[in-house]
Amino acid sequence: MIDNRPLEQVDPEMAALIRKDLERQNTHLHLIASENFASRAVMQATGSVFTNKYAEGYPGRRYYEGCEVIDEMEELANARVRHLFDAEYVNVQAHSGAQANMGVYFGLIELGDTVMGMSLDQGGHLTHGSHVNFSGMYYNFVSYGLDRETELIDMDEVRRIALESRPKILLAGYSAYSRHLDYEAFRSIADEVGAIFMVDAAHFIGLIAGKAYPNPVPIADIVTGTTHKAFRGARGGLIMAKEQFGKAIDKGVFPGAQGGSLYNQIAGKAVAFHEAAQPEFRVYAAQVVANAKAMAESFIDEGVRVVSGGTDNHLILADLRSVDPDLTGKHAASMLNELGITMNRNSIPFDPRPPFVTSGIRMGTPAITTQGMEEADCRTAAELISRAVHHYQDEAVLADVKREVAALASKFTPYESDFSGHV
Numbered sequence: 135m136i137d138n139r140p141l142e143q144v145d146p147e148m149a150a151l152i153r154k155d156l157e158r159q160n161t162h163l164h165l166i167a168s169e170n171f172a173s174r175a176v177m178q179a180t181g182s183v184f185t186n187k188y189a190e191g192y193p194g195r196r197y198y199e200g201c202e203v204i205d206e207m208e209e210l211a212n213a214r215v216r217h218l219f220d221a222e223y224v225n226v227q228a229h230s231g232a233q234a235n236m237g238v239y240f241g242l243i244e245l246g247d248t249v250m251g252m253s254l255d256q257g258g259h260l261t262h263g264s265h266v267n268f269s270g271m272y273y274n275f276v277s278y279g280l281d282r283e284t285e286l287i288d289m290d291e292v293r294r295i296a297l298e299s300r301p302k303i304l305l306a307g308y309s310a311y312s313r314h315l316d317y318e319a320f321r322s323i324a325d326e327v328g329a330i331f332m333v334d335a336a337h338f339i340g341l342i343a344g345k346a347y348p349n350p351v352p353i354a355d356i357v358t359g360t361t362h363k364a365f366r367g368a369r370g371g372l373i374m375a376k377e378q379f380g381k382a383i384d385k386g387v388f389p390g391a392q393g394g395s396l397y398n399q400i401a402g403k404a405v406a407f408h409e410a411a412q413p414e415f416r417v418y419a420a421q422v423v424a425n426a427k428a429m430a431e432s433f434i435d436e437g438v439r440v441v442s443g444g445t446d447n448h449l450i451l452a453d454l455r456s457v458d459p460d461l462t463g464k465h466a467a468s469m470l471n472e473l474g475i476t477m478n479r480n481s482i483p484f485d486p487r488p489p490f491v492t493s494g495i496r497m498g499t500p501a502i503t504t505q506g507m508e509e510a511d512c513r514t515a516a517e518l519i520s521r522a523v524h525h526y527q528d529e530a531v532l533a534d535v536k537r538e539v540a541a542l543a544s545k546f547t548p549y550e551s552d553f554s555g556h557v
């Protein structure tokens with residue numbers, strides 16, 4: 135028989151681990167650019183009985199019985215996305231951002247076809263052709279990068295490479311680039327070479343939902359995204375497209391890339407779509423960008439070089455060579471985590487160090503904005519980071535920074551100390 139006692143009683147070991155990570159989440163400053171804090175409402179949906187239902191196929195076309203409510207729920211999720219982004223076709227079934235991209239590739243192109251995307255070491259994503267990822271194994275990826283001087287995407291170069299390689303898909307989007315994308319220029323290059331124009335908005339789709347970053351949906355053929363980064367929802371993927379691509383993408387996702395989808399996650403995504411349609415979400419999205427700008431300016435004032443000289447979104451890439459040529463991203467990120475500031479090492483454009491070491495750190499403001507931080511707090515955070523990296527060998531300075539970080543974080547705890555989101 136089902137044992138419905140609370141987790142604490144059924145599995146105290148796991149309950150303790152959850153409490154331990156709640157404590158970590160409540161006491162650090164969270165600057166991992168792809169992370170956020172989901173609301174209780176989102177967690178209640180992901181922890182709901184929708185976790186029990188098998189549903190393969192799409193609303194109205196299922197392989198299992200009993201999908202009446204699931205169909206209604208998936209239609210609700212789809213309608214919310216259509217409304218938020220002005221989208222024609224929507225698919226909310228992808229388990230993650232990577233599988234959203236997989237579904238698109240599987241649906242629209244043949245194995246071995248050419249796809250053109252941003253190179254991984256200059257800001258692209260694994261699923262944009264890395265040789266250790268399915269994308270690079272199954273497809274012929276060619277890449278574009280940044281201009282060495284401006285550290286911006288060079289659209290003349292994109293056009294030159296596209297004319298030369300004639301990709302089936304021209305892909306814009308990034309995991310580590312802090313500027314707007316020129317959707318119109320990508321569109322016209324895609325049209326010139328007969329490519330499908332796809333935007334992987336995984337990182338910034340939440341900002342688009344909050345009207346703080348330009349919306350590619352009306353311009354691009356396909357837009358993919360994640361629902362757990364700046365979007366602040368349940369973990370998962372999302373695909374939007376012009377209607378004409380819908381049937382093929384549906385097949386690419388299921389049965390191409392996945393079996394039955396994760397309906398508890400889809401319920402959590404749908405709650406996030408509802409939250410993103412509220413006026414407060416626009417305030418949040420605008421604050422994410424204002425906070426990133428405030429941090430970038432502080433770094434520049436403190437003598438820490440910011441890649442491309444600033445930011446238009448939630449991301450800041452800092453070049454640690456401007457602080458000390460011997461300081462690596464790996465060392466800095468691990469030291470900062472010890473001090474209570476969590477982020478990741480990241481290659482900077484044309485980084486002479488390998489990806490496991492790097493010369494940079496990547497920071498993002500979605501999570502700290504959800505925690506309630508505003509510009510002045512972000513300037514304080516940037517000053518603390520800057521002090522730590524400038525004095526990374528001075529234990530006394532680092533001990534001071536650690537105390538000040540704890541004090542700052544304690545003012546912005548995302549959850550109550552006994553929070554358990556699933557009830």
Ligand SMILES: *Cc1c(COP(=O)(O)O)cnc(C)c1O
Pocket residue numbers: 168229230231232233235258259261307308309334335336337360370371
């Ligand atoms: C995060 C990200 C993905 C993948 O998302 P997962 O949910 O981690 O699979 C895909 N593309 C880009 C650009 C991303 O930043």
